[in-house]
Amino acid sequence: MPVISGKDYIKRIDAIHAEVWVAGDKVTGKISEHPAFKGIISSQSELYDLQYDNQDDMTFSSETTGNRLGLSYLIPRTKGDLERRRKMIQRWALHSGGVMGRSPDYMNTVLAAFAASIDVLDGEANCYPERLLQFYEYARENDLSFTHTFVNPQSNRSKLAFLEEDVTNARIMDRTDKGLIIKGAKLLATQGGITDEIIVFSAPGAQDNAHAYCFSIPSDTKGLKFICRESFANPGPSYDYPLSSRFEEMDTIVIFDDVLVPWERVFIHDNIRAATRLYVQGKFVPFTLHQIVSRQIIKTEFLLGIAQGIVDTIQIGDYQHVQSKVVEIVKGLEVMKALAIKSEQEASVDASGIMVPAKQPLYVAVNQYQESYPRFAEILQILGASGMMSIPQKADFEGEVGKQLDHFLQGVDVSGKDRVSLFRLAWDLTMSSFGSRQTLYERFFFGDPVRLSQTIYQNYDDNHALETIQPFLSKKADK
Numbered sequence: 001m002p003v004i005s006g007k008d009y010i011k012r013i014d015a016i017h018a019e020v021w022v023a024g025d026k027v028t029g030k031i032s033e034h035p036a037f038k039g040i041i042s043s044q045s046e047l048y049d050l051q052y053d054n055q056d057d058m059t060f061s062s063e064t065t066g067n068r069l070g071l072s073y074l075i076p077r078t079k080g081d082l083e084r085r086r087k088m089i090q091r092w093a094l095h096s097g098g099v100m101g102r103s104p105d106y107m108n109t110v111l112a113a114f115a116a117s118i119d120v121l122d123g124e125a126n127c128y129p130e131r132l133l134q135f136y137e138y139a140r141e142n143d144l145s146f147t148h149t150f151v152n153p154q155s156n157r158s159k160l161a162f163l164e165e166d167v168t169n170a171r172i173m174d175r176t177d178k179g180l181i182i183k184g185a186k187l188l189a190t191q192g193g194i195t196d197e198i199i200v201f202s203a204p205g206a207q208d209n210a211h212a213y214c215f216s217i218p219s220d221t222k223g224l225k226f227i228c229r230e231s232f233a234n235p236g237p238s239y240d241y242p243l244s245s246r247f248e249e250m251d252t253i254v255i256f257d258d259v260l261v262p263w264e265r266v267f268i269h270d271n272i273r274a275a276t277r278l279y280v281q282g283k284f285v286p287f288t289l290h291q292i293v294s295r296q297i298i299k300t301e302f303l304l305g306i307a308q309g310i311v312d313t314i315q316i317g318d319y320q321h322v323q324s325k326v327v328e329i330v331k332g333l334e335v336m337k338a339l340a341i342k343s344e345q346e347a348s349v350d351a352s353g354i355m356v357p358a359k360q361p362l363y364v365a366v367n368q369y370q371e372s373y374p375r376f377a378e379i380l381q382i383l384g385a386s387g388m389m390s391i392p393q394k395a396d397f398e399g400e401v402g403k404q405l406d407h408f409l410q411g412v413d414v415s416g417k418d419r420v421s422l423f424r425l426a427w428d429l430t431m432s433s434f435g436s437r438q439t440l441y442e443r444f445f446f447g448d449p450v451r452l453s454q455t456i457y458q459n460y461d462d463n464h465a466l467e468t469i470q471p472f473l474s475k476k477a478d479k
Helices: 006-016 038-053 079-096 104-115 129-142 272-280 284-314 320-345 359-388 394-398 402-408 416-430 433-443 449-459 463-474
Strands: 019-022 059-061 068-070 146-149 171-175 179-190 197-201 213-218 224-228 251-262 266-269
Touching (some): 006 038, 068 104, 068 129, 079 104, 079 284, 079 320, 104 197, 129 266, 146 179, 179 266, 272 284, 284 416, 320 359, 359 416, 394 402, 394 416
Parallel strands (some): 146 197
Antiparallel strands (some): 059 068, 197 213
């Protein structure tokens, strides 16, 4: 089966009937028509249509079936493959301004990374690399969509938490002839309930074999529940809510109520070392960071476009403090671009013939973005100032006072309605509930910023830097 269309995606998700709960109510009927999901499912379908209509640039040919497959599933073998992947990812990101952190390419990349890492599971107990590879091939041939979860509930995050008897984190309760029985909860499955499957795996730090696993199951598996946070999707017209009406990615708590995971879908179980190695020594980090940074570049360009649009619309570009603020975004953008290209140029082929992007530039980029993004959002607020509050809705412009608003709220060579449209875009990205979630999301993307900086410090090769000072330390004292 080749890449699917947007219509295929919606039809498949509606047919799943996953158990999804919103505001205390179980979703019934077509989930694509539910107010909390209508916008994001429609936007996601547009991504599939974009891929379907541009297969020369966004797909590759399967070596086994000849089908055209999404490039986000490609396991790169050359530096050219890395570049092709980046361009495809960024083409999808352009469609949303980069605000969809869990567009299908993210999890497709994760699964490709796992499949490219099966060598780290060789010889490990309770590990089934052949199943993982087979499932990857099945997923890419059917263009499946995924959510995932690996974050434990925040019940106790002290250093001695492992001493407590666990009652919340999803764990293996039993091992039967049919498969594993999983009970407990996991956090932050973004787009939970609106994908074909959910991949569940253990992040490093598991203290009990019962918490060490990796598997994938359909979203409608019996006993699997997705509990949604409050929806930030605004049902109004796109003029009023240009982003939140279309791109609100729901975050969910995942409850496993004695869920049976069939053995053919179990890739790792009861093996802390193997679960850690898949995450740390496999391709998960470099592949996913490459996807993340590629998207964040587009999002930064989007922010820059809004910032410059505000500057031009109200003619504040002659002020030095305004120029310096816009340049902050410019510098952030150019650094991100440079680091992404550096990771590709310094990529190397591993023992299995896979081209792996250099991790350090990507670690630096994503860690820097955790600090930069909140500042970029703040810059938009500062540039917009009171204009971020003077944003009537579409109905106001279409009502009795519309002509007056159009006149009194005009910008330079821009009607009041058009100026407000720009400012509503800035507001929706930085100040609405949707925008606040965007800031929090980027602040903690790929983990705690302090831990990421520690990882950079611990793994950075500073031998060359140390060598540069040796001639100055070894010089003999002047006579």
